[in-house]
Amino acid sequence: NAGVTQTPKFRILKIGQSMTLQCAQDMNHNYMYWYRQDPGMGLKLIYYSVGAGITDKGEVPNGYNVSRSTTEDFPLRLELAAPSQTSVYFCASSYPPTGTGVNEQFFGPGTRLTVL
């Protein structure tokens, strides 16, 4: 199993450009997540999905969009890139939480994005 894969690994964008960060998982996980991590900071949830066709906002959704047409894929779209979106983006996936609220999230390798 490849686990959670993300492309590209690195990208430099100019202000105002748009791009899509790709995320795929082959573990048949229903739940998928997008986080951003700024230097010295923890992970901030951007969007998440509990299944195909279902998405919901996280803590920092502004400037981003997502779609979930299949169980495997969860792309993140940046429209009109801004310097504030310079960050490392992680995609993660998991099974639904257990009765005690436990769900181990598996993370992809990340995409390092710079907006200039």
Add this chain to the structure above:
Amino acid sequence: QKEVEQNSGPLSVPEGAIASLNCTYSDRGSQSFFWYRQYSGKSPELIMFIYSNGDKEDGRFTAQLNKASQYVSLLIRDSQPSDSATYLCAVNGEGYSTLTFGKGTMLLVSP
């Protein structure tokens, strides 16, 4: 807004010592608590989770939970240089579908 607080460190310990990492959380409704390890330039990986008050041991790692004090900790016994990393505390959030992460504590283990 759920908050998870961690001392950013760095926490420096000599090889073989016990490293103690601490975390407090604001939401009394949180049910499960997680410790992730993140090496520099890498993605987080789960070390342990705990949902009952008390201690949970896994090899050199022990997670401790005190829900009354809203406090969770991670002890690393016999610390090794390979344990040098940032340790992220996370608590489950809305409907238990999401996690809220702290900023992480950097641990440095010197040979």
